[in-house]
Amino acid sequence: MQLIDIGANLTHDSFDPDRDAxxxxxxxxxxxxxIVTGASREHSPRALALAQAHPGVLYATAGVHPHHATEYTAECDADLRALHAHPQVVAVGECGLDYFRDFAPRPAQRRAFERQLQIAADLAAAGNPKPLFLHQRDAHADFIAILHEFDGRLGAAVVHCFTGSREELFAYLDRDWHIGITGWLCDERRGLHLRALVRSIPAGRLMIETDAPYLLPRTVRPQPAHRRNEPMYLAHIVEELARDRGEDVATAAAHTTATARAFFRLPTPG
Structure with missing residues (x-):
């Protein structure tokens, strides 16, 4: 069984003592x-450096998460565009909107999102399309409206760490976007609705991720004392996903891996 984790924050400082392990x-x-998530001006270059240090195994995204939207200057935009010249950077983002925490003013979030969508549009126009790695929380209407402004100019997209409603899911699927499922699925307090929704995601649109070090699956036993999520728990997530979809684990693993490999245009290792 081969798995692909499409979103792990491996540049997080909690991994500094034991990243190789x-x-x-x-x-x-x-x-x-x-795929190592690049979510800020500081961490996107680090994600690329990790990918370059582990060729064929690690790849990177480059973007600015809405929490960091206020750092999106002209210089930041130029830095991101330079990062996207590297083949190891396989997606634009993490970018989008987050009105749940509002760590950045909403107008700044919208501006940063639009500028990153412009990067994706420019890459597509130049014949080097890269998919979007999207974040949306409590901002569905604005999220859809901004993306609608770029209709016909963007490539593929995945809504990373999907936690939304049935209506949101079908709005994304109707636009031919992909869906990333994390250990949120295993949270009996917040993720129960996902248990039913994942059955509605076509096999060719479904991918899995840990979002490590965040979102440790609550059904992992025993729970690690440090509460840090790791990519190794992707195997637990695919087991839970398979059960909820009524599939055997090997089928769920094969489908999500094939989808991720095609979506990010990854070579088969070895």
Missing amino acids: VLQRAREAGVAQL
Whole structure:
């Protein structure tokens, strides 16, 4: 069984003491490739550096999360465009809107999102399309409206760490977007609705991710004392996903891996 974690924040400082061991545990758990999330001006270059240090295994995204929207200056835009010249950077983002926490003013979030969508549009126009790695929380209407302004100019998109409603899910599927499912699925307090919704996601649009070090699956036993999520727990997520979809684990793993490999245009390892 080979798995691909499409979203792991491996540049997070919690991994500094044991990052190599984390990657080894992931390999032992069947995680063949990982996409390292670039979510700020500081961490996107670090994500690329990690990908370059682990060719064929790690890849990166480059973007600015809405929490960091106020750092999106002209210089930041130029930095991101330079990062996207590297083949190891396989997606634009993490970008989008987050009205749940509002760590950045909403107008700044919308401006940063629009500028990153322009990067994706420019890459597509130049013959080097890269998919979008999208974030949306409590901002569905504005999120859809902004993306609508770029209709016909963007490539593929995945709504990362989907936690939304049935209406939101079908709005994304109707636009031919992909869906990323995390350990939120395993949260009996907040994720129960996802147990039913994942059955509605076509196999060719569904991918899995840990969002490590966040969102440790609450059904992992025993729970680690440090509460840090790791890519090795992707195997647990695919088991839960398979159960909820009425599939065997091997089928769920094969479908999500094939979808991720095609979506990010990843070569088969080895």
